[in-house]
Amino acid sequence: MLFHRGGAVFLRKKDEFIEKYYKYLQEEFDENKNIVLPKLDFIITTRCTLRCKNCSSMIPKYKEHIDLTFDDFKKDLDVILDNVLKLNLINISGGEPLLHKEIDKIIDYASQKEKTDMIKIITNGTILPNEKLLETVKKYNDKVFFFISNYGVNPDVKPKLRTEEFIKLLQENKIKYQMIKDFTWVEEKEMQKNNLQHCDAFYKSMYENCILSACLGVFNHRLHTCPKASHGEQLGIFVDKDAIDLRKDKNIKEKLIEFYSKDFYEPCRHCIRSSKEVIPAEQLI
Numbered sequence: 252m253l254f255h256r257g258g259a260v261f262l263r264k265k266d267e268f269i270e271k272y273y274k275y276l277q278e279e280f281d282e283n284k285n286i287v288l289p290k291l292d293f294i295i296t297t298r299c300t301l302r303c304k305n306c307s308s309m310i311p312k313y314k315e316h317i318d319l320t321f322d323d324f325k326k327d328l329d330v331i332l333d334n335v336l337k338l339n340l341i342n343i344s345g346g347e348p349l350l351h352k353e354i355d356k357i358i359d360y361a362s363q364k365e366k367t368d369m370i371k372i373i374t375n376g377t378i379l380p381n382e383k384l385l386e387t388v389k390k391y392n393d394k395v396f397f398f399i400s401n402y403g404v405n406p407d408v409k410p411k412l413r414t415e416e417f418i419k420l421l422q423e424n425k426i427k428y429q430m431i432k433d434f435t436w437v438e439e440k441e442m443q444k445n446n447l448q449h450c451d452a453f454y455k456s457m458y459e460n461c462i463l464s465a466c467l468g469v470f471n472h473r474l475h476t477c478p479k480a481s482h483g484e485q486l487g488i489f490v491d492k493d494a495i496d497l498r499k500d501k502n503i504k505e506k507l508i509e510f511y512s513k514d515f516y517e518p519c520r521h522c523i524r525s526s527k528e529v530i531p532a533e534q535l536i
């Protein structure tokens with residue numbers, strides 16, 4: 252099933268499947284107050300091998316870098332899973348997640364969990380996975396796959412990419428991967444320290460039309476509306492009063508229900524969206 256196991260859904264049945272799936276989510280919630288989280292980004296490091304001008308995670312803004320420890324990853328994931336019925340997709344992201352020394356342990360732990368369906372390692376393709384990571388991903392081949400961001404369309408970055416070697420390695424190890432041919436980016440503007448003073452209807456509409464809003468962000472035991480919000484708070488641009496603190500907050504399930512009932516979130520008040528297409532991974536000098 253498309254969301255459930257990561258397998259294929261015949262295209263002509265896709266809409267029907269999605270409709271049924273959303274009905275199932277709604278029923279689970281209405282009847283049992285069970286929450287199924289569709290997608291969540293775990294930020295495991297802020298370190299990166301590139302400095303992209305329009306990075307939606309604002310990574311070049313970090314002066315000091317943070318690596319999530321394996322123990323902290325375990326604690327954060329456990330709290331989330333204890334309070335939901337399912338977590339359809341975990342994105343392991345960053346920064347560049349392949350720079351994290353314990354990424355194999357992180358993948359191993361997340362893959363063992365019954366409640367997780369799919370785990371996607373998002374990488375820029377500049378470094379190759381080491382033997383330990385390859386072995387771990389092979390072990391959970393039905394759940395874990397790589398997403399290689401296709402920055403080959405940018406001639407300035409191309410010399411830094413090891414995409415061909417990467418793909419060869421994955422094919423040799425029969426590991427699944429995804430790379431989108433026509434990979435596009437939108438311009439990312441800096442988040443603002445002060446609220447932007449628009450009316451609530453403006454933020455509601457911006458949130459509803461925001462592509463990043465489909466994916467929650469978790470960083471350093473705080474769950475936010477999107478990964479950009481996680482980085483905005485971590486960079487000290489604002490305090491996200493709508494975030495759920497996975498260590499301090501009690502009744503996480505109730506908090507999640509309350510979280511999902513909001514029309515938009517505090518970070519949206521600090522955010523400027525753009526629909527202008529830009530070349531992927533343009534580098535800062």
Ligand SMILES: C[S@@+](CC[C@H](N)C(=O)[O-])C[C@H]1O[C@@H](n2cnc3c(N)ncnc32)[C@H](O)[C@@H]1O
Pocket residue numbers: 299305306307308344345346347348373374375376399400435436437438439
């Ligand atoms: C923040 S990156 C982290 C993972 C890794 N460093 C990479 O670049 O693939 C996560 C994903 O966000 C995408 N992304 C970053 N900035 C973007 C933008 N301005 N527009 C569209 N996608 C963007 C990246 O291409 C990547 O697929």
Ligand code: SF4
Pocket residue numbers: 299300301302303306307308309310311345346347375532
């Ligand atoms: S988008 Fe660029 S700067 Fe941002 S994390 Fe990925 S490779 Fe690094």
Ligand code: SF4
Pocket residue numbers: 457458461462463464476477479480516518519520522523524
């Ligand atoms: S803060 Fe709100 S508007 Fe900005 S990227 Fe996140 S969800 Fe979208």
